[in-house]
Amino acid sequence: MANQQHQILGHPRGLFLLFGTELWERFSYYAMRAILVLYLTDTTLNGGLGWTTKEALDLYGIYTGLVYITPMLGGWLADNYLGQRRSIMIGGTLMAIGQFTLALPADMLGLSTVHSFYLGLALLITGNGLFKPNISTMVGDLYNEGDNRRDGAFTIFYMGINLGALLAGVVSGSVTNSFGWKAGFVAAGIGMIVSLVMQMTMAQSWLGNIGREPAVKRDLKLKKSDKKEPLTKSEMNRIKVILVMSLFTIVFWAGFEQAGGLMNIYTQQYTDRMIGGFEVPAAWFQSLNPFFIITLAPILAVLWVKLGKHEPNSPKKFAFAMFFLALGFLCMVGAVMEQGGDTAVKTSMLWLVGAFFFHTLGELCLSPIGLSLVTKLAPLRLASLMMGAWFGCNAIANYVAGYVGSHVGELGAFAIFSGIAVTAIISGVVLLLFANTLVRWMHGAESPVSQAEPIEQPQTQIA
Known part of the structure; x- marks a missing residue:
């Protein structure tokens, strides 16, 4: 049993174990993702697969789509059969094997190079589906209903995700340049092993029984029943809130994900990136988002707790996210206006820095808050499944982002x-108008209770 009285920075220490576990898992994921398309399109002479850019991007889209969809299945398995902690261990093991499968010479596995590559991706997708929804759900299990530290906890947890992403690009790129593509996959595999070792050696003392028992079984025990009961009216209302808020996350991410597409192209072609005699590589601007998250997340985490009873509710935080997204795109509108219709004019890079700054503030008001919201509202027996469905919205948003960005040739960047700025503002206003209704449907889940008592874990040890 974990001693939940042990705290770090005002939070149960289990949060920081989950922070570290997720940090190294995300390091593994992003280290591989950073080199995936480059590996596919590199010549076979240099160790790549020699695919065309279209073939590589098509596979990349399928891969990232499956990564966001499979958590629904992984969440369901955890809720009903495996439990969250076992799902994390199985998923992490599959991902580690997948990374090393990509790294090993295909003939060692008795497969062709392409078949070995597909096997590695399949293991990564399957493992991610088991890992991703359950690590997030366990963060919520550290806090009682009404504990106002929960949003701050997810903001800290979210910082771990982005610290892993920031490290991944640097490490993966460096070892790949020095030792080749396979070394990049090895680095990703080692990151996953570090994540697994942390869970194996520290979980019982830092987390106790959190995540050991399937949620359905735990729910039946709490209700002292031997069969599943129909969802109550309040549970249905809470699920409605999750679904409504999910629609707004699609709007947000469809705009936000322009960073890797249309904004990336704009950076490359139309931004003055010269500092003295040095031209800043366009790819470096992609690091602004994780940098701003790491610097701003602790500030917001403290702010949410300090506000106490005056802390904005989740719908209002989502509205702030929409307004920040709009401000970011207004910076991009400013960049286009600076060109004055002349595509030969290079615009100031400060417009991009401003856009990424505001987009990151929006992300911190929406993404960790959304993860926290799901753990507040989802019925216990559906907790991981609903978390998986929440991640599934990212798959839709990524598709919409690509569809919108692909029309730049017809519509123009302005x-x-x-258009995204206006859509975001309208969405934010709608959220503010219906915030009270959504909070009412939550049936008290957001009633602030400062420094609520830690969760008492069952005394029974589960084998």
Whole structure:
């Protein structure tokens, strides 16, 4: 049993174990993702697969889509059969094997190079489906209903995700340049092993029985029943809130994900990236988002707790996210206006820095808050499944982002950037108008209780 009285920075120490576990898992994921398309399109002479850019991007889209969809299945398995902690261990093991499968010479596995590559991706997708929804759900299990530290906890947890992402690009890129593509996959595999070792050696003392028992079984024990009961009216209302808020996350991410597409192209082609005699590589601007998250997340985490009873509710935080997204795209509108219709004019890079700054503030008001919201509202027996469904919205948003960005040739950057800004503002206003209704449907889940008592874990040890 974990001693939940042990705290770090005002939070149960189990949060920081989950922070570290997720940090190294995300390091593994992003280290592999950073080199995936480059590996596919590199010549076979240099150790790549020699695919065309279209073939590589098509596979990349399928891979990232499956990564966001499989958590629904992984969440369901955890809720009903495996439990969250066992799902994390199985998923992490599959991902580690997948990374090393990509790294090993295909003939060692008795497969062709392409078949070995597909096997590695399949293991990564399957493992991610088991890991991703359950690590997030366990963060919520550290806190009682009404504990106002929960949003701050997810903001800290979210910082771990982005610290892993920031380290991944640097490490993966460095070892790949020095030792080749396979070394990059090995680095990703080692990161996953570090994540697994942390869970294996520290979970019982830092987490106790959190995540050991399937949620359905735990729910039946709490209700002293031997069969599943129909969802109550309040549970249905809470699920409605999750679904409504999910729609707004699609709007947000469809705009936000322009960073890797249309904004990336704009950076490359139309931004003055010269500092003295040095030209800043366009890819470096992609590091602004994780940098701002790491610097701003602790500030917001403290702010949410300090506000106490005056802390904005989740719908209002989502509205702030939409307004920050709009401000970011207004910066991009400013960049386009600076060109004055002349595509030969290079615009100031400060417009991009401003856009990434505001987008990151929006992300911190929405993404960790959304993860926290699901753990507050989802019925216990559906907790991981609903978390998986929440991640599934990212798959839809990524598709919408690509569809919108692909029309830049017809509509122009000004129309797309301003259109996203207007859509975000309207969405934020709608959220503010219906915030009280949504909070009412939550049936008290957001009633602030400062420094609520830690969760008492069952005394029974589960084998």
